[in-house]
Amino acid sequence: MAWLRLAFGNLRVNRRRTAITLLSVAVGVGGLVFLWAFIDGINAQMINNMTGYVTGDLKVHQRGFHDDREMNIALAERWNLTEEVSAVAGVAATTPRVTGHALASREDQSRALQVMGVDSATESRVTRLDRSIVRGRYLERGNEILVGVDAAGALDVSPGDELVLVVQASDGSIGADRFEVVGVFETGIKRIDGFVAQMPLAAAQSLYAFQGRFTEIAARVQDADRLDEVVGTVGNQLRDRNVEVLGWPALMPSLVQMVAFHDAVAYIVIFVVFVVVAAGIVNTILMSVLERGREFGVMMALGTPSSRIVWLVLLETTVLAGLGYLLGLVLGLSVTGYFSSNGLDFSAYIKAMDTMPGLSGIVYPTIEAQRLVVIGIVVVSVALLAAALPAWNAGRNSPLEAMGARRTMINRIRRIHWQVTSDHRLLIFAQMALRSVFRNPRRSMITASATAFGLAAYLFLYAFADGFFEQMIQNSTQQLSGHVQVMAKGHDVDLSPDLRIADNRTLQQRLQEHPEVEAAAPRVLLRAMVANPGKSLPVELVGIAPEQERAVTELSGYMQQGTYVQSGETGIVIGQKLAEELGARLGDKLVITVQQAGGDLASSAQAIRGIYRTGSDLFDTEYVFTDINAARRLGGLLKGEVSRIVLRLSDRAKSAGLARILNQSPLLTNDGLVAQGWESLLPVVVQMVEMSQVDFYLILSVVFVVVAIGVMNTMVMSVMERTPELGVMLALGTRGSQLQLTILFEAFFLAILGMLVGTVVGGLLVVWLGTTGIDLSSISGALEAIPGITDRIYPVLIFDHVWLPSLLLFLCSVLVALYPAWRASRLDPVEAIRHG
Amino acid sequence: MSIVNVEKVSRIYRQDSIAVKALDEVSVAIEAGEFTTLVGPSGSGKTTLLNQIGALDEPDSGRIQVAGEEITGLSRKKRTLLRLWKVGFVFQEYNLIGVLSAQENVEYVLMLRGVPFRERRAEARRILVEVGLQGLERRLPHELSGGQQQRVAVARAIVSKPAIVLADEPTANLDSTTGAALLDLMRKLNAEHGITFVFSTHDPMVMERARRVIHLRDGRVEREEIRS
Incomplete structure (x- = not known):
């Protein structure tokens, strides 16, 4: 106790030194608290939004549905699972659903949507899309549909308009029906606002030929931290049924991976900031202990054992670091608290935020108690380490040596040979x-x-x-x-086959005359649904001229199985991830449905002739390649017509400049065409x-x-x-x-x-x-x-x-x-x- | 003619709400060319009076004139200029500037006065020879003995030919032989150049060499002695 009083006394007497050290520790701690909360805020927001708007905390499926995604792996209404799951301890609410994909179209606009058939009475207890409606109202009954603000924009619909939905029904047939848009929601998350739609459960059951069945029961738990426990309890409860019970981490592994990725990057950043903060604290404490050689000498001369001096310094440092930590907490929590309420606005980078599922444009930092503990332990340990070495050194010196510390310091002045002559x-x-x-x-x-x-x-x-x-x-x-693409004006936002280049051969030749252009290739691009008998997914169908394409992009180098697209031959090349999603193998036939020029729907069964893998899930699910002539036929384009011409340049940095020149050239402007550099693409x-x-x-x-x-x-x-x-x-x-x-x-x-x-x-x-x-x-x-x-x-x-x-x-x-x-x-x- | 005129100067320090009267209506006049010593026990006000004369501190009341200039009430900047142009200091702990060599320490004041390099270097060398430090010009302070450092301090104080040199306990950290030699040197400089020296000391050896001794006690002038 006496030593503690002495330690406090020393800190009080040397107010300036104490204040400097406190400031150093407090600013470091404050900075760390804020940064970590910012990173945790992004993660928490991703999880909360994805589970809160769409998924729910856990789902119950018929066993095998999660892996195969086939609609005929379904739950029967008569099993009364919704009520049974509701009764499990820890479950706050449940709701039955039918989910599937659909190609939605209005006049000549179309878009692939993820459709959720929901029970409007119970869905709002599990998810909160009903509270994000910005126009119109929530679902009631009949053929009603609720779409996101981005999908509404792309399809040019408002409440009161009609949409036609084309789906592959559970029996393999093509189903279609008209739906009235009753409301438009906005979550701020592009993946949801652009691609999710809700309709009444009964309407979805009818559309997908799914009467008396659900694809899933979604549930919200009372305590998110006890999700695993509740999943286990529900699983036990339903162990005699042929069902699978999955928490959101199992349902959305990509979200878990994205959080893991973000955490990994965060740990690198936090580690580096920790090092900088630790260095700042070490510097200050080192200086303040080194400054006290004379004082330690006097103490030793008065008979204080050196071990007591080390103890005193460590005690003082603990008090200082502790107080600095508390001050830092106040500082960090105040700044974080402000942004937790007001948010940090990243809406200017909404597309980039969209690569992280569940993120909207505003980030709200989240404080997690265990982070504060980690920061406290690290900061106090670093401070003690910084103080221990010089204190131990001071303790080893004789009193006279220690008292002469200032002289010793001066003795270290290096001989300086240059003279002050100016x-x-x-x-x-x-x-x-x-x-x-x-x-x-x-x-x-x-x-x-x-x-x-x-x-x-x-x-x-x-x-x-x-x-x-x-x-x-x-x-x-x-x-x-590629580096630059030439296309009809508007084709970058709307892949309509009506927006096309009429005579690609002449244009391509003229484009290749530019010295920066190394190679050019034509493409036909179509939005499509690709389906096997049990499942359909939205994709982008890319028709290519393989020989020319090889000179522009290197997709042929990513082939895993089969062969690349062959000129004049039928068949498609798909990504490995899409193949896994559809459970499709080389040689299997898939049905491709597109909206043709003019608005009619057209389908074609194509065999998988090759499977590629780029390593990017996003790419490997989204793009399906075929011969350009096959794509023309499917999309209703004439010979010589293409959607785009893709250019490869000798220097990537010249893309914006070339696009600018081309956009002023009559070669493009006369035909209503535009060029875009990779930065826009x-x-x-x-x-x-x-x-x-x-x-x-x-x-x-x-x-x-x-x-x-x-x-x-x-x-x-x-x-x-x-x-x-x-x-x-x-x-x-x-x-x-x-x-x-x-x-x-x-x-x-x-x-x-x-x-x-x-x-x-x-x-x-x-x-x-x-x-x-x-x-x-x-x-x-x-x-x-x-x-x-x-x-x-x-x-x-x-x-x-x-x-x-x-x-x-x-x-x-x-x-x-x-x-x-x-x-x-x-x-x-x-x-x-x-x-x- | 008085080079320093101190009239009824008082200085009170406050320590934890206790007022300590360091100087109590002190009046002293020092003539040009004098070799004067302020003596008295610790706390008698010697250093405080030197600080007042040297414009390092301000009195609470009274007036001080140095070389004909009233220094009470001067701004911080003007007091700095007064010290630069009219006062030389020698401190008890030598207090040389650690990063400058002996020669550069002596040159420092000339440099502040804007004396060109060649001129100030020649002057500094001449003074260092005069104080017996020939050959040690390029040594840094820590490479010199205490006596040598104090000689550098004396050289630094007189090189700019100030109106007055104030020395606060200049021999306190020196052995008696070195101290005596330093005093002899200062006395020689006083005699040869007519520089006015004012010391504070308890050292009898210093008192012996002074022509005028002013005894202070409890912040007051107790008595004065004039020696032949």
Whole structure:
């Protein structure tokens, strides 16, 4: 107790040192709390929205439905499972559903939708789509349909309009019916607003020929943290029935993978920020313990055992770190609390957010208690480690050595051979500052290391992001988009076969005359439903001229089974993921249904002649390839007509420039055509890059604050340590502004040193990882959801991206010295000389 | 002619709400070229009076003139300029600037005054020779003994030919031989250059060498002695 009083007493007496250390710890903790809450907020939002709007917490299916997705694997109404599941402890509500896919069309617009037949009385207890209606009303009865705001826009429908839905019914037949749009909902999530539709249960049962059956019973649990327990209980309860009970993680593995991916990236970021924060705390504590050599010497001279000194320092550090942690919690929780209520607006990057299922444009940070505990343990441990070594060293010295610490420090001043010879006072003060940097290398290294750590961390994080996106762009352009595409105006938003290029041969020849164009290939693009007898899925059917396509994209290199598209031959090439979803194998026939030019529906059975795998689930499910002539016939296009011409350029960077030139050329404008660079064709990729920049500015600002406080603290400590000398300089007639200048010069040199060390450390790390790659194979499943990404990321340092933030970090490291410089200039010379 | 004129100067410090009268209506006049010592026990007000004369501190009441200039009530900036142009300091703990060599420490004040490099270097060398530090010009403070450091401090104080040099316990950290040698040096400089020196000390050796000794006690001038 006496030691604790002494520790508190020391902290109270040295108020300034205590305040500096507290500030250092508090800012670090606050930054970590906010960043982690931001990342957790994204994850929580993805889960809450996907389970809250559509899925529910758990589902009960007839056994085998989840894997095969065939409608005839169904639950019978007469089994009364809805009531039985409702009665299980921990289940809050249940609702029966019929789910399937449909091609919805109105006049010449069509779109594939995921249809949910729901019981409007009970669905609202499980999900909350009914509370997101922005126009019209919720479902009541009959042939009514509720669509998302994006689907309504694409199909050009409003409440009161009719939609025709074409489906493959449970008996394999094609079913169709008219539905009145009664309401339009908006969740802010593109995947839901664009592709989910609800209709009354009875209407869905009728449309899919599914009377007396459900595909699933969805349920909400009372406590989300006890989901596994409830899933187990429901499973036990229904063990005699031939059903499967699945929680949302099993139902949406891609969401789990995306959360895992996001967590993995978050852990990299958090780890780096932890290192920066720890460095800031270590610096401050190291400086404050090193400063106390004389005090420890006096204590030892008075008979204090060295072990007691170590104990006292550790006690003081624990108190300081603990208080700093609490202050940091207040700071972090206040900032996080504000954004938890008001949200962080990322709506400008909505397409990029859409790659993460369940995310809307506004992110609400979420605080998780266990994160706060982890931060507390790490921060206190780091502080104790930082204090232990110098305290132990001080304890090992003899009292006289320890009391002479200041002299020992001065003795470390390095012999400096250059002389102050200038007539310019500015240069003289610069020279004095430079000597100050060299006079105490340990102090200088500690100060410079704050900047160095910040910069190295930033370089690594940015290089990681750039490597990630470079791979995404490279693979995406190689697999499908090419570098520039020419198409009829409007075809980028509406893949209608009516929007076409009439004479592709001449146009293609003229396009290839541009020196940047290496190759060109024609394509026919059609929205389609692809179906086997039990299941249908929406896809994009791509008709290609294989020989020309090979020169533009490299899909032929991704074939897993069978052969690539052959010119003039029938058959389709599908992705492995689609094959798995449909349970289809090489040689199987699938029915492809498209809306033709003019609006009629056309179907054709095509054999699978090849299966490809790019590694991206998104791509491997979405695109089906066939010969261009077969696609023309199916889509009702004439000979020579194509949807697009795809160009490969000698340099990807020239795509926007070429698109601009083409868009002003009569070659395109005369026929109402437009050219688009890959940046417009792959908005998801571009927006992910942009969003990552926003993300990085957020991270960088936290790193900035931590580094700035760290540098400022060490500069304040350094000024405190030299107070008598500064007092003498003032006494001799040095003006306050001249003293400020000397300290700013010192900060400038330390920042340069920090930048050099940070650049070398960060650069070497990036070069090393750029060669070996960062292995993310443990989360490869999550990466498959992102276009163009594989499981090994090679960081790339792009100078254009890092110079400005590096410069800002440098300026920040210099400018934070303004405060200690100002303090130094306001010193009272008498007090400064007398007390130090 | 008085180079320093202190009239009824009082200075009160407050420590934890207790007022301590460091100077109590002190009046002292120091003539140009004097070699004066302020003596008295600890807490008698010696250092406080030196700080007042050197414009390092401000009195609560009274007036102080240095080299004909009224210094009470001057702004911080003007007091800095006064110290630069009219006062030289020698401190008990030498207080050289750690990153500057002996020569550069001496040059420092000249540099602040804007003296060109060649001129200030020559002057600093000349003074260092005069104080017996020839050959040690490029040594850093920590490479010099205590006596040598204090000689550098004296050289730094006189190099700019100030109106007055204030030395606060200059021999307190030196052994008696070194202290005596330093005092002899200052006395020689006083005699040869006519520089006014004012010391604070308890050291009898310093008192012996002073021509005028002012005894302080409890912040007041107790008595004065003039020695031949």
